[in-house]
Amino acid sequence: MAEFALEMRNLTKRFGNNLAVDGVNLAILHGEVFGFLGPNGAGKTTTVRMLACLIAPSSGEARVNGHKVGVDDMQIRREVGILTETPGLYERLSARLNLEIYAKLYGVKDVAGQVERYLRLLELWDRRNDNAGTFSKGMRQKLAIARALLHEPPVLFLDEPTAALDPSAAKTVRDFIETLRGEGRTIFLCTHNLDEAERLCDRIAVFRQRLIAVDTPDALRRQLFGRQVAVRLRTANPAFEQAVRGLDFVQSLSAQDSEMQIQLTDPEAQTPLIVRRLVEAGADVQYVAEVKHSLEDVYLSLVNGGSAQRGGVQ
Amino acid sequence: MKQIHTIIGKEWTDMVHNKLVLYLLILLPLLMTALPVALLYFMGKAPVNQQDMEEMGRLLANPIFGGMSPAETMQSAMASTMLILFLMMPLAVPVTIAAYSIVGEKVEHSLEPLLATPITTTQLLLGKSIAASAPAIVITWFCYVVFLIFARLFSVSDRVFNTFVNPMWLIAMLLLVPLLTIMAVSVGIIISSRSTDPRAAEQLGALVVFPLMAFFLGTMAGFILLNTTTFLLTSAIVALLDVGLVYAGVALFQRETILTRWK
Numbered sequence: 321m322a323e324f325a326l327e328m329r330n331l332t333k334r335f336g337n338n339l340a341v342d343g344v345n346l347a348i349l350h351g352e353v354f355g356f357l358g359p360n361g362a363g364k365t366t367t368v369r370m371l372a373c374l375i376a377p378s379s380g381e382a383r384v385n386g387h388k389v390g391v392d393d394m395q396i397r398r399e400v401g402i403l404t405e406t407p408g409l410y411e412r413l414s415a416r417l418n419l420e421i422y423a424k425l426y427g428v429k430d431v432a433g434q435v436e437r438y439l440r441l442l443e444l445w446d447r448r449n450d451n452a453g454t455f456s457k458g459m460r461q462k463l464a465i466a467r468a469l470l471h472e473p474p475v476l477f478l479d480e481p482t483a484a485l486d487p488s489a490a491k492t493v494r495d496f497i498e499t500l501r502g503e504g505r506t507i508f509l510c511t512h513n514l515d516e517a518e519r520l521c522d523r524i525a526v527f528r529q530r531l532i533a534v535d536t537p538d539a540l541r542r543q544l545f546g547r548q549v550a551v552r553l554r555t556a557n558p559a560f561e562q563a564v565r566g567l568d569f570v571q572s573l574s575a576q577d578s579e580m581q582i583q584l585t586d587p588e589a590q591t592p593l594i595v596r597r598l599v600e601a602g603a604d605v606q607y608v609a610e611v612k613h614s615l616e617d618v619y620l621s622l623v624n625g626g627s628a629q630r631g632g633v634q
Numbered sequence: 635m636k637q638i639h640t641i642i643g644k645e646w647t648d649m650v651h652n653k654l655v656l657y658l659l660i661l662l663p664l665l666m667t668a669l670p671v672a673l674l675y676f677m678g679k680a681p682v683n684q685q686d687m688e689e690m691g692r693l694l695a696n697p698i699f700g701g702m703s704p705a706e707t708m709q710s711a712m713a714s715t716m717l718i719l720f721l722m723m724p725l726a727v728p729v730t731i732a733a734y735s736i737v738g739e740k741v742e743h744s745l746e747p748l749l750a751t752p753i754t755t756t757q758l759l760l761g762k763s764i765a766a767s768a769p770a771i772v773i774t775w776f777c778y779v780v781f782l783i784f785a786r787l788f789s790v791s792d793r794v795f796n797t798f799v800n801p802m803w804l805i806a807m808l809l810l811v812p813l814l815t816i817m818a819v820s821v822g823i824i825i826s827s828r829s830t831d832p833r834a835a836e837q838l839g840a841l842v843v844f845p846l847m848a849f850f851l852g853t854m855a856g857f858i859l860l861n862t863t864t865f866l867l868t869s870a871i872v873a874l875l876d877v878g879l880v881y882a883g884v885a886l887f888q889r890e891t892i893l894t895r896w897k
Contacts, residue, residue, distance in 0.1 A: 335894065372750050375890040397752040404750075408743035410644070412651035424640040425751040451651075467747065 322386025325350045325475055325506035326371060330380035333366050340366045342530040343380065348523075350474070353497075353507045355521035357514070357619060362528045364510040365405060368477045371508070372402045384475055398426065401468035402477045407460040411453030415444055415463050418452050419470060426471035438466035442496065458489025465496065476500070479510045494520065514615040524615075526622040533622050540618045546571065546583045548611040549591055553578045554604035563601040564594055581611060637753045641761025642768075645735070649769070655731060659769060663723050667777040670716035671784040677709040678790050698800065698861065702793055710794045713785070714860055717798065718850045720778055721806060724815035725843050728770035732822025733839030735762045736892070737832045746893055755887050759823055763883075766822065767815045774811050802862045810865055813872040818842050820879035827887045830895060 326348040333341040341363040348354045358364050369375045371382055373393040382389040384396045410418050416435060423431040439445045442462040447455070452463060461481065468476060481497065482490035490513075497520055500507060511517055517524050518537055525534040533540055553560060556578040564582060565573055569590050571583040584590045587610055598605055649655050698714075699707045739745035748758070782798060789795040797803075822839045829835040849868075852858035 369893065374746065374749055374893055394752050394754075397750060400750075402747065402750045404743070404746045406743040408745070408747050410648060410744055411742065412648055413644075417647060421640060421644045422747070422751065425637060425748075425753055427636070427752070464747070 321350070322383065324348060324383070325352065325385060326354075326508060327383040328367075328371075328380070329382070331367070331370065331377055331382050332379045333363070333370060333375070334378045339529060341370070341377075344527075344531055346525065346531060346534065348506060348508065350506055351504045352523065353501055353509060353521050355517035355524035356508060356510045356527055357512060357517055357524055358510075358527040359512065359623060364527060365479055367527075368402070368479050368508065368510060372400055372477055373397055398471070399473055400475045400477060401471065401473035403461075403464055403468045403479060403481055405479045405483070407464035409452040409455075409460055409463060409467075412451055414449050415439065415452055415455070416448040418463060419467055422467045423470045428471050434470055438469060442466050443492075456489070458485050458492060461485060461489065461493055462496070465493065469500075473505070475506045475508070477508045477510075481509070481511070482513055482516060483511075490516075514619055518615045526619060528623060537615050537618065540622075541613050541615075544618055544621055545613045547585070547587050548581050548583050549587050549594070549608055550611050551580045551582065551594065551598070551608050552606045553580075553598070554606055557603070560598055560601050560603045563597050563603075567593065567597060570594075637757040638761040638764070641753075641758060642765045645762060645765030646769075649731070649765075655734075658730065659727060659773065662726055663773045663777045666719040666723050666726075667780055669719060670713050670781055671788070673716050674709060674713040674785060674788045677712045678705075678788050680708075698797055698802070706791050706794050709790055710797045713794075714797055714803075715850075715853050717781075717803060717806075718846070718853060720774055720781070721810060721814060722843055722846050722850070723774045723777065724767075724770045724811050725818040725846055726840075727773065728766040728815055729818040729822040729839040729842050730836050732762070732766040732819040733826050733829075733835040734832055735766065735823060736826035736887075737829045737835045738826075740830070740892060741832055749889055749893065755889070756884055759883055759887060763816070763819045763823060763880075766819045767812070770815050770818075771812050774815075775807060778807055802860065802865055805862060805865045805869065809869045810872065813869055813876055814846070816876045817872055817879060820876065820883050824879065824883050824886055827883075827892060 324347040326346070328344045328346045331341060331344040331346075332339075344367065356364050356367065366375070370377050370389060371384055373389055373396050376390055385399050387396045387399070389396065410421070413421075416439065419435040419438065420431055423434055428434050436445070439448050442465065444459060444462060444466070447459070452460060455463065465478075465481065468478075478497065482493050485493060494516055497507065497509070501520070507520075509517070509521060521537070523534065523536050524540070526532040526540075533543075535543070556575070561573065561575050561580065564570060564580065567590075569585060571585065573583070574581050582594065591608060595605055595608060649659070699710055702710060736745070739748065785795050785798050789798075818839075821842045822835075825838045826835050829838070849858060853860055858864060
């Protein structure tokens with residue numbers, strides 16, 4: 321087995337003079353759920369299309385399950401499943417027929433059994449004989465996910481799986497993706513739904529033509545914002561602020577009314593010392609909590625100019 | 635082979651579920667069969683005089699009408715000319731299906747997941763070509779048999795009927811019809827994979843009928859003689875064209891252009 325499920329080295333795609341993907345270096349482990357975040361037009365779909373051997377890279381190289389893109393394309397297609405941006409179902413055909421066609425194209429041995437398994441798993445069995453054109457958006461998306469999984473691919477590309485779905489349908493799809501996590505598949509999830517990425521992904525990449533940052537959501541938070549605790553006191557007093565500033569491990573402090581936000585290197589060890597110092601100074605501490613920046617803060621900060629990591633195989 | 639078989643099955647199932655295509659598949663050949671049958675019937679009833687024969691001198695100079703009476707010649711000649719419609723059938727019927735086959739999948743967004751499967755361009759195009767060609771060939775042959783049944787009933791003599799089952803028409807049906815179908819389908823698929831609009835693709839595809847229309851008018855005017863040599867020669871030319879068109883179809887099918895040109 322190859323060391324990485326997906327590997328990109330300086331992967332680049334140009335359409336004429338338009339640079340769509342610029343020198344991506346990335347390695348994704350087997351069984352990892354990897355979030356690929358970026359604004360519309362960032363080149364996420366182009367990257368997925370290159371990895372799924374639908375379009376050829378202009379330069380650089382990529383490997384999927386150890387197979388080189390542009391050389392072992394047929395083998396790669398056998399080993400990946402893809403959920404495209406739009407479900408692209410045969411609307412005049414039944415759900416069952418839609419899946420049967422793809423099961424045959426992927427060379428699935430037990431076509432009927434595998435089709436039934438996924439129709440049941442995605443709660444579409446009762447509607448198996450209905451035309452896909454009569455399905456709601458959520459059902460179509462579920463059918464398209466089933467289609468991508470029929471041949472049990474070890475690598476799965478999901479391009480905006482919950483885009484344009486109502487909250488209930490989006491939840492169903494998200495829950496199903498969560499169940500796939502436990503099956504050991506590598507999932508490459510393109511999304512701009514940050515809650516979804518936070519909930520599902522082991523690591524995320526923020527991408528806009530090139531990689532801006534790659535890491536776990538928590539690590540990115542720490543890299544961008546450090547670790548902060550918020551302390552609320554019964555009354556505001558400049559003396560309390562001064563008492564905390566006097567501690568040498570406090571990296572920065574901002575105060576507003578009776579609340580202070582303190583940046584620390586090791587909140588677990590340092591917070592009790594802060595509380596003790598405040599109490600000694602005569603402050604009544606109402607609560608202490610670690611400040612959690614949302615993934616949205618991280619994303620916006622990176623997309624609008626920041627950079628947590630660049631270059632090298634991440 | 636399995637991939638090709640799957641594509642054919644998918645195309646046919648989709649065709650059966652698409653009422654418009656189904657009507658087109660049935661209605662057009664029916665009309666094209668009704669025309670020569672009607673002509674055969676009315677020509678058998680119409681009185682023919684010497685002036686008629688002189689006016690159509692060039693058309694009737696064809697040796698296949700040798701030894702026939704004026705009534706037999708007229709019925710046989712007119713119905714034979716109309717039989718050219720059976721050569722238009724395999725052009726008109728599958729070309730719209732083929733022209734829609736790729737661009738239709740493009741606009742319905744079903745082409746990308748299909749191209750992501752382990753199927754080669756040759757397998758995909760072959761599957762789609764066979765799926766569009768086979769019904770057209772079978773329907774043309776079926777309509778020809780229907781015509782022969784009516785010809786048996788309406789022909790003024792056995793000699794007239796025999797002109798419709800002579801080697802010339804057997805070559806046309808068994809050789810030229812499949813070759814013309816392959817030509818029409820190949821043109822349709824090339825147009826379809828280079829086009830971004832299904833309606834434009836279908837309109838352009840329909841143009842493939844024009845060379846045969848010229849052939850038809852040429853026979854009507856008596857410039858082209860309908861005989862075995864003419865059909866053998868035409869078959870050879872169309873076969874050569876087919877080889878070139880099939881290669882061109884595979885070469886012009888650019889997966890990347892097709893996917894990234896989507897709007």
